[in-house]
Amino acid sequence: MAEVLVVTSGKGGVGKTTSTAALGAALAQTGQSVCVVDFDVGLRNLDLVMGAERRVVYDLINVVQGDANLNQALIRDKRIDTLSLLPASQTRDKDALTAEGVERVINELKGRFDWIICDSPAGIERGAYFAMRHADLAVIVTNPEVSSVRDSDRIIGLLDSKTEKAERGETMEKLLLLTRYDPVRAERGDMLKVDDVLEILSIGLLGIIPESPEVLKASNLGSPVTLANPISAPARAYADAARRLRGETIQMTVPSDRKGFFGNLFGRRAAA
Amino acid sequence: MSVLRFFTRRSSAPAARERLQLLLAHERAVFGRTDLVALLQDEILAVIAKHVAIDPEKVRVKLDRQDTLATLEVDIEIRTPAAGALKLAG
Numbered sequence: 526m527a528e529v530l531v532v533t534s535g536k537g538g539v540g541k542t543t544s545t546a547a548l549g550a551a552l553a554q555t556g557q558s559v560c561v562v563d564f565d566v567g568l569r570n571l572d573l574v575m576g577a578e579r580r581v582v583y584d585l586i587n588v589v590q591g592d593a594n595l596n597q598a599l600i601r602d603k604r605i606d607t608l609s610l611l612p613a614s615q616t617r618d619k620d621a622l623t624a625e626g627v628e629r630v631i632n633e634l635k636g637r638f639d640w641i642i643c644d645s646p647a648g649i650e651r652g653a654y655f656a657m658r659h660a661d662l663a664v665i666v667t668n669p670e671v672s673s674v675r676d677s678d679r680i681i682g683l684l685d686s687k688t689e690k691a692e693r694g695e696t697m698e699k700l701l702l703l704t705r706y707d708p709v710r711a712e713r714g715d716m717l718k719v720d721d722v723l724e725i726l727s728i729g730l731l732g733i734i735p736e737s738p739e740v741l742k743a744s745n746l747g748s749p750v751t752l753a754n755p756i757s758a759p760a761r762a763y764a765d766a767a768r769r770l771r772g773e774t775i776q777m778t779v780p781s782d783r784k785g786f787f788g789n790l791f792g793r794r795a796a797a
Numbered sequence: 798m799s800v801l802r803f804f805t806r807r808s809s810a811p812a813a814r815e816r817l818q819l820l821l822a823h824e825r826a827v828f829g830r831t832d833l834v835a836l837l838q839d840e841i842l843a844v845i846a847k848h849v850a851i852d853p854e855k856v857r858v859k860l861d862r863q864d865t866l867a868t869l870e871v872d873i874e875i876r877t878p879a880a881g882a883l884k885l886a887g
Contacts, residue, residue, distance in 0.1 A: 679824070717814060718810065725814070725821065
């Protein structure tokens, strides 16, 4: 049974697209078939982060409006053949997405893939609403910083009220993916700790992605960090998160490029 | 001086945590996230507001959860009659 996952945050620039690409690639590396869908209509970037920007012919809006079918629009990753991308369009018209159209596309994708990962645009407008609408599970990407935590809280409120699952009276599972985390600064008391953010948002924990130059290097190259440098700290953190999504119990650590010291020091158990 | 400041330096994360907890308790009430603290804040306020004039800005509701017990801290500033009179006079 296909699982629909939304990667969302409210605030922009916290790592939604990076995380969508990295989690999608990591899940696909475990042998699952994965489709990552860019819902950021008008400002598509998932194609660029995944290195497929020159292969975009048709996009989500073309499929929603019936101008192209999924086979024409889906871009299969050249590195992992179980990973596909459905890009957003560059058109400025956000009204081009319709509720019926999005539902039809998601249902069709569910028939073809194990995982559908919807990369939400920032904000709480139409695009974000459509991205979360059909989700079974939400990954809340948050930086340990006040404005990001506040916006995540708003998004959690919307996930609990505006999604199909919420409207059916079911509880949407929401998991925190804490990105750009620096255990040294947190320990020094100058950055919110993992537990602070978890307590404030009252959700489970999917993973802690350490601040690392490897993330920028990977996006420079157009490769999910889990593929660009699989042994780097953020790649290992994303790979662990992907395995947790598959139901495995993996000890929660903050991987470090500096010989695993913090990984041991900050070992904790996943809430998920 | 800088050495002294180094040792007495207050960390900033607890401030972030406290500010967020206060803000989100309020925002959840406004935006409708069903949350115990927000719900309590609304209902406690409604009861008190029936009898005394209170400034919603000067209300703090804080829920601290520990392993075995939780404490609910309600801090409400109420204008004294004297201050009210002063304000009226002003």
